[in-house]
Amino acid sequence: MKSLIVYVSVEHGNTEKVAKAISEVLGAEIKEAKEVDPQALQNYELIGFGSGIFFSKFHARLLQLVTEMPQCNCKAFIFSTSGYGNTNVHDALRKELERKGCRIVGDFACKGWDTYKPFKLVGGINKGRPNEDDLARGREFAKSLGN
Numbered sequence: 001m002k003s004l005i006v007y008v009s010v011e012h013g014n015t016e017k018v019a020k021a022i023s024e025v026l027g028a029e030i031k032e033a034k035e036v037d038p039q040a041l042q043n044y045e046l047i048g049f050g051s052g053i054f055f056s057k058f059h060a061r062l063l064q065l066v067t068e069m070p071q072c073n074c075k076a077f078i079f080s081t082s083g084y085g086n087t088n089v090h091d092a093l094r095k096e097l098e099r100k101g102c103r104i105v106g107d108f109a110c111k112g113w114d115t116y117k118p119f120k121l122v123g124g125i126n127k128g129r130p131n132e133d134d135l136a137r138g139r140e141f142a143k144s145l146g147n
């Protein structure tokens with residue numbers, strides 16, 4: 001299956017670590033959103049979209065790419081790293097991808113080192129995350145997509 005992982009990871013490289021772990025399992029191409037021509041997304045059967053979470057949203061660059069993406073009938077999944085590390089902030093992106101014709105086959109979230117303002121004073125929260133356990137969960141998630 002021709003697969004692509006598109007990510008944005010601007011704060012600490014947290015999401016990039018997850019993107020790499022997932023791409024290795026899937027044997028997928030991996031690209032920063034900047035490097036992706038929206039039209040080229042039509043060439044893939046499976047696409048993973050991921051970034052950190054900023055004020056409860058995915059990074060604007062990732063959302064912009066999805067806005068510019070043509071209608072496609074690929075499978076897609078969503079992943080994120082964030083302070084809270086949960087998937088309930090994925091809904092808006094999920095809906096937008098569905099509107100583009102994608103079939104959502106899963107989503108994954110884990111905690112990431114977070115130095116947003118008040119946390120910065122104490123060196124941030126979740127230092128060291130994603131850790132090896134998080135990446136192992138990411139790999140398991142990727143394996144489950146193969147089914």
Ligand SMILES: Cc1cc2nc3c(=O)[nH]c(=O)nc-3n(C[C@H](O)[C@H](O)[C@H](O)COP(=O)(O)O)c2cc1C
Pocket residue numbers: 008009010011012013014015016051052053054055056057081082083084085111112113114115116117
């Ligand atoms: C300005 C700012 C806003 C953030 N907003 C949220 C948020 O709303 N919810 C959350 O759980 N984490 C939030 N975070 C934490 C980031 O999502 C987290 O550090 C993420 O792992 C960064 O990913 P990256 O290193 O791949 O860019 C915020 C961080 C910053 C700097």
